[in-house]
Amino acid sequence: MMGVRKILLLVVVVLALQEAGARRSDRHRPARPCRPPRHDSYPFCNASLPAPARAAALLSLLSLPEKILQLSNNASAVPRLGLPAYQWWSESLHGVASNGPGVSFRGPVPAATAFPQVLLAAASFNRSLWRSLAAAVAAEARAMYNVGQAGLTFWAPNINVFRDPRWGRGQETPGEDPAVAAAYAAEYVKGFQGEGGRMLSACCKHFSAYDLEKWENFSRYTFNAQVTEQDMADTFQPPFRSCIEEGQATCLMCSYNQINGVPACARRDLLQKARDEWGFKGYITSDCDAVAIIHEDQKYAPSDGDAIADVLKAGMDINCGTYLLRHTASAVKEGKVLEEDIDRALLNLFSVQLRLGLFDGPLSEQEFGHYGPGDVCTPEHRELALEAARQGIVLLKNDEGFLPLRKSKVASLAIIGPAANDTSILGGDYTGVPCNPKSFFEGLKPYAPSTSFAAGCLDVPCQTEDGFEEAISVAREAEFVIVVAGLNLTEETEDLDRVSLLLPGKQMDLVNAIAAESKKPLILVLMGGGPLDVSIAIEDPRIATILWIGYPGEVGGQVLAEAIFGEFNPGGRLPVTWYPESFTSVPMNDMNMRADPSRGYPGRTYRFYTGPVVFGFGYGLSYSTYSYKFLSTPEKISLSGSSEAVINRHPAYTRTDGLDYIQVDKISSCEALKFYSRVSVLNNGDMDGSHVVLLYSRSVSSMKGSPKKQLIGFERVHTTAHAAAEVEIVVDPCRHLSTANEQGEMILPLGAHVLMLEKLEHVLTIER
Numbered sequence: 001m002m003g004v005r006k007i008l009l010l011v012v013v014v015l016a017l018q019e020a021g022a023r024r025s026d027r028h029r030p031a032r033p034c035r036p037p038r039h040d041s042y043p044f045c046n047a048s049l050p051a052p053a054r055a056a057a058l059l060s061l062l063s064l065p066e067k068i069l070q071l072s073n074n075a076s077a078v079p080r081l082g083l084p085a086y087q088w089w090s091e092s093l094h095g096v097a098s099n100g101p102g103v104s105f106r107g108p109v110p111a112a113t114a115f116p117q118v119l120l121a122a123a124s125f126n127r128s129l130w131r132s133l134a135a136a137v138a139a140e141a142r143a144m145y146n147v148g149q150a151g152l153t154f155w156a157p158n159i160n161v162f163r164d165p166r167w168g169r170g171q172e173t174p175g176e177d178p179a180v181a182a183a184y185a186a187e188y189v190k191g192f193q194g195e196g197g198r199m200l201s202a203c204c205k206h207f208s209a210y211d212l213e214k215w216e217n218f219s220r221y222t223f224n225a226q227v228t229e230q231d232m233a234d235t236f237q238p239p240f241r242s243c244i245e246e247g248q249a250t251c252l253m254c255s256y257n258q259i260n261g262v263p264a265c266a267r268r269d270l271l272q273k274a275r276d277e278w279g280f281k282g283y284i285t286s287d288c289d290a291v292a293i294i295h296e297d298q299k300y301a302p303s304d305g306d307a308i309a310d311v312l313k314a315g316m317d318i319n320c321g322t323y324l325l326r327h328t329a330s331a332v333k334e335g336k337v338l339e340e341d342i343d344r345a346l347l348n349l350f351s352v353q354l355r356l357g358l359f360d361g362p363l364s365e366q367e368f369g370h371y372g373p374g375d376v377c378t379p380e381h382r383e384l385a386l387e388a389a390r391q392g393i394v395l396l397k398n399d400e401g402f403l404p405l406r407k408s409k410v411a412s413l414a415i416i417g418p419a420a421n422d423t424s425i426l427g428g429d430y431t432g433v434p435c436n437p438k439s440f441f442e443g444l445k446p447y448a449p450s451t452s453f454a455a456g457c458l459d460v461p462c463q464t465e466d467g468f469e470e471a472i473s474v475a476r477e478a479e480f481v482i483v484v485a486g487l488n489l490t491e492e493t494e495d496l497d498r499v500s501l502l503l504p505g506k507q508m509d510l511v512n513a514i515a516a517e518s519k520k521p522l523i524l525v526l527m528g529g530g531p532l533d534v535s536i537a538i539e540d541p542r543i544a545t546i547l548w549i550g551y552p553g554e555v556g557g558q559v560l561a562e563a564i565f566g567e568f569n570p571g572g573r574l575p576v577t578w579y580p581e582s583f584t585s586v587p588m589n590d591m592n593m594r595a596d597p598s599r600g601y602p603g604r605t606y607r608f609y610t611g612p613v614v615f616g617f618g619y620g621l622s623y624s625t626y627s628y629k630f631l632s633t634p635e636k637i638s639l640s641g642s643s644e645a646v647i648n649r650h651p652a653y654t655r656t657d658g659l660d661y662i663q664v665d666k667i668s669s670c671e672a673l674k675f676y677s678r679v680s681v682l683n684n685g686d687m688d689g690s691h692v693v694l695l696y697s698r699s700v701s702s703m704k705g706s707p708k709k710q711l712i713g714f715e716r717v718h719t720t721a722h723a724a725a726e727v728e729i730v731v732d733p734c735r736h737l738s739t740a741n742e743q744g745e746m747i748l749p750l751g752a753h754v755l756m757l758e759k760l761e762h763v764l765t766i767e768r
């Protein structure tokens with residue numbers, strides 16, 4: 001029989017153990033507001049009240065100093081109300097990433113799937129893949145939130161148009177075409193945020209006209225992007241519009257740069273347009289320290305208080321950084337900022353938190369509370385990462401069907417290159433801790449009785465020839481040689497643009513040295529985001545094959561081997577133009593998309609660029625060849641002939657030069673003008689393949705600044721060897737056949753539009 005004291009002692013010990021256990025497991029739970037018994041009775045905790053009422057109720061309980069402490073990504077706790085601190089900044093570009101302070105890989109989730117970098121996934125031109133990828137990242141992100149290792153608000157996708165091939169962050173984007181970027185943005189956000197934006201929050205960044213890190217005297221922190229209304233309307237804005245209108249993103253990030261003399265975060269017109277015209281319902285964050293620089297670096301605002309007044313009055317809600325924490329109180333005292341400016345911002349912030357269920361009780365009662373460590377690094381996500389890399393990889397050259405190799409016929413392989421046995425290079429930027437990365441060398445081993453590796457260069461910058469000799473002797477011994485060349489974050493990343501489009505350092509010398517000594521022509525694999533001028537390798541018969549693999553993520557090693565051995569048929573297409581080295585004489589700070597022959601300016605991207613290319617946008621071979629037929633596509637559409645009056649006001653405008661056009665916003669029903677283009681794709685090869693159909697159009701009108709051609713639809717389709725498949729592409733003339741005029745209005749030229757499938761053309765006439 002136990003004595004009373006012993007029992008008491010036992011109870012105390014048990015209680016203490018329970019307490020310690022609770023604390024231990026609390027460390028792996030997100031801190032929670034509205035915790036009973038003391039903090040669950042506030043009206044903002046009452047889930048049966050409408051969200052705006054709850055947000056207003058919370059706001060009404062806060063003092064001014066408490067409100068100011070909410071204006072940072074590191075939002076402070078309000079202990080008297082039981083409100084925990086909240087970190088708004090987590091990152092999830094192509095997998096949960098460690099770049100933001102909201103994410104930690106210390107805890108029950110030590111790693112997360114590193115999916116391929118965005119530009120490679122973009123090369124798949126597969127909308128459902130993009131959506132699945134975002135949903136998989138979201139499952140891992142939500143699981144990490146549920147164990148206290150991430151926030152609920154993530155700052156992806158990056159949907160700035162990849163305008164200049166030197167841009168260090170082009171790798172993070174879906175490429176140079178605004179329509180592709182717009183489609184990617186919508187899919188990412190829908191996949192990531194979940195139904196009704198209740199699972200997580202995605203952020204459309206960086207708004208707007210941001211795509212320069214550092215070039216000559218220009219830096220992203222002070223750059224004044226001079227953008228025409230025309231380029232703004234049909235290049236820089238469409239991805240953001242889609243991200244918000246179609247994707248319903250709940251966050252928008254304003255960028256560092258100025259746009260025509262006004263800092264992006266102070267562009268009230270642009271920020272309000274997102275809310276008023278695109279229906280944005282969410283919070284606007286600054287990029288990190290983007291408010292401080294408005295005063296300190298750009299000297300746009302004469303004082304700290306003015307900088308804060310500029311952004312809060314423009315519609316920004318939260319500042320990444322501590323600047324508003326430090327200077328808002330004095331700005332209020334000076335009368336530059338009103339408490340109601342802060343209240344406006346806080347209502348937006350609380351609304352997003354409310355939508356995400358942050359105040360809605362314990363995880364066990366929450367819609368997404370069941371996600372946990374078992375949802376991270378799953379075999380399904382690994383398979384999806386593989387699938388994305390397979391669908392994205394682009395075959396750029398393949399002399400006389402050199403690839404695929406036959407596994408049973410290869411006696412030995414050598415793989416050469418500084419990145420070939422390095423797993424840290426696979427993810428590109430914004431990568432977290434991968435689950436189980438495999439290098440290219442590792443991936444190839446199972447495919448030949450003997451596989452050898454030599455780095456050739458010490459690292460990607462490859463400043464010396466140290467290592468060449470060893471690499472040459474390794475290459476000489478092998479039957480087939482693969483050289484992995486290209487880029488790494490040492491060449492292109494945040495705050496680092498390239499100055500050359502050639503292979504870094506002595507990499508091309510290494511390729512040549514190996515090509516001269518290897519038994520058979522080489523297989524050249526190019527890594528990286530930015531385009532590379534490899535013209536020499538394209539012409540060189542000693543290089544049989546060129547493959548672009550972007551930053552393939554943790555499964556890169558396996559996918560390269562599968563591609564080389566024909567376990568799938570490559571079908572990716574370049575999402576960005578590959579320019580020659582001579583393009584580096586174009587000033588990077590020149591934001592004009594349109595060419596200007598009078599000053600020797602060649603323009604940018606396939607829509608406007610008039611100079612020579614190494615590979616064009618959309619280029620990509622396969623182990624099959626394909627041919628097309630237009631099956632059914634109208635030859636005529638009429639603006640007025642359809643059952644209802646399509647045109648509500650002025651029928652059309654005729655210019656003095658006889659060119660007819662109509663302003664898109666004068667068309668009352670774009671829906672009525674939509675049509676299908678049905679296309680047949682014949683796979684002429686011996687191998688099944690998934691193939692991307694790119695439908696372009698050009699207007700025959702000579703309107704100033706109209707694109708040479710523009711992508712009006714894309715669809716990825718499965719084909720079987722020697723068989724035809726059909727695809728249906730919806731064309732919305734208002735969106736797809738229009739272009740911006742110099743005033744930034746979208747106009748639809750009447751008359752002939754030529755639809756193009758590679759060399760095949762179909763004329764469509766738009767009549768009044």
Ligand SMILES: *[C@@H]1O[C@H](CO)[C@@H](O)[C@H](O)[C@H]1NC(C)=O
Nearest residue numbers: 040041042043046047048049
């Ligand atoms: C929550 O709000 C509803 C609707 O106003 C009200 O009926 C209910 O009493 C509130 N619950 C609590 C606990 O205050």
Ligand SMILES: *[C@@H]1O[C@H](CO)[C@@H](O)[C@H](O)[C@H]1NC(C)=O
Nearest residue numbers: 069074075076077085101322
């Ligand atoms: C976040 O803010 C709190 C005060 O609310 C401070 O103690 C903490 O150091 C801050 N964390 C970071 C990463 O700045």
Ligand SMILES: *[C@@H]1O[C@H](CO)[C@@H](O)[C@H](O)[C@H]1NC(C)=O
Nearest residue numbers: 215216217218586587588589
């Ligand atoms: C950069 O600044 C230097 C010194 O002010 C000037 O000579 C040069 O022309 C500038 N370069 C560009 C591209 O503006």
Ligand SMILES: *[C@@H]1O[C@H](CO)[C@@H](O)[C@H](O)[C@H]1NC(C)=O
Nearest residue numbers: 421422423439441452453454
């Ligand atoms: C390849 O990399 C792995 C992991 O870093 C290392 O253990 C191995 O020695 C390397 N192989 C060669 C041949 O350098």
Ligand SMILES: *[C@@H]1O[C@H](CO)[C@@H](O)[C@H](O)[C@H]1NC(C)=O
Nearest residue numbers: 418419422459460488489490
């Ligand atoms: C690639 O870049 C990373 C980050 O700068 C660096 O740590 C790594 O060593 C580089 N790898 C190679 C092969 O150069």
Ligand SMILES: *[C@@H]1O[C@H](CO)[C@@H](O)[C@H](O)[C@H]1NC(C)=O
Nearest residue numbers: 126128129387690716717718
């Ligand atoms: C597009 O991607 C999805 C998701 O990975 C895949 O199931 C589908 O087969 C792909 N479509 C084609 C035509 O490759």
